[in-house]
Amino acid sequence: MDKNHYILGIETSCDETAASIVKNGTEIISSIVSSQIQQQKQFGGVVPEIASRLHVEQITLVIQEALNEAKLVPSDLEAVTVTEGPGLVGALLIGINAAKAFAFANQLPLIGVHHIAGHVYANQLIHEMEFPLLALIVSGGHTELVVMKSHGSFELIGETRDDAAGEAYDKVARVLGLPYPGGPQVDQLALASDESIDFPRAWLEKDSYDFSFSGLKSSVINYKHNIEQKGGKINHNHVAAGFQQSVVDVLTVKTVKAAKEYDVKQVIAAGGVAANQGLRKSLTTALEKEGIPFYVPPISLCTDNAAMIAAAGYEMWKSGVRSDLSMNGRPGMPLKSWNY
């Protein structure tokens, strides 16, 4: 029988300091996430400088805790994997330098992982990925449709032309005066609402899988201005519900269309906005109707975590991908295939 392979994952691209150990790319042995949301709340969003400082305070503790909980020592590991980008450069560097030091001290291979590849591979921790598959990646910084024909192969078929879906949520939350983080709050207001304002949907060109959420954001702002100019007050629940319906509609329709066109075996959702209840429900219903299996990780694996980095890193390690100690944080790193 093959030996078990343990991979250490490290993630610090934004406001979570995380480390995890994953067995054979599919089984979480430990996953530690130290969130900064409480500390960042008072600033109304992630402040990069504070994020970096909090990462520094947490990173060694989090890595040690991941090892302790797994009851493993560094020599049990095959490789150290870490988010190389995209993200906030100061935040990325904390995880990368910790990973380099750990890899160097313990003579382990170092592998830089793309954050979004990590989000996609969060799915591998709950079920086996079957190809070809379609991944809908929705987060604060990304809205992308990616077709995968095999492990490590990513074909971008659509992306946002302006705001990412999660960013639109956060900005609309800002307009509504909701506290950070805004996305989940808008989701909750929308779910609690029995009525919704009709906002436009940006379908773009007929054959395009691209997205645009900036116009929707402007519609929400204009709607608020109009009502307030007349001395009225907007109903936050109705606005949230209308906004959410518009976002979810576009994401669902384009995802289903792409799934059919590319004849995929499964659709997976990934990224922080995949935790959105309205979106999960809509995609589940629509894809069930088409008979296409749909998977979305539990919420703890949709938000940033290190298990997903270790899961993606395991596949890279198996394919022979290695980084060296000159690795740098890459805030704008593009999603590239490591298998073709």
Place this chain on the structure above:
Amino acid sequence: MWEKEIETVEEMEKLAAQIGGYLRPPDVLTLEGDLGAGKTTFTKALAKAIGITRTVSSPTFTIIKQYEGDFPFNHLDVYRLANSEEDLGWDELFYGDAISVVEWAQFIHEELPEHRLELVIHHTGPDSRRVECTPKGERFTRICEEIFT
């Protein structure tokens, strides 16, 4: 200060392209205006005018996105740097070989180069905007004279 009333998105794109045509590294253009004023729309049109073919999308999440066109191009949204002393390597960004557009530039006022073009976009209706343009330095004054008169 120059002012221009804009009635449509297309007019805004035209103005952005026109301004883009005059910019050279290491020019810095700052953009202020409320959420939804059209800062990203303006930047997309400007970027196109300097030969960037890739999709220019919002830099809010990562604060900076960098592109290659006829010149290197930095697109920044420094909203999240409010109340912070973070140095993202301003010297390299603003005095290097790239053209930079900075959204919410008021939050890093002290880091900006002395010579720059300042744009403020005001909402005047659903699609209409008033653009205020303040040149800092002789070169930008000349550019404004050519565009606005």
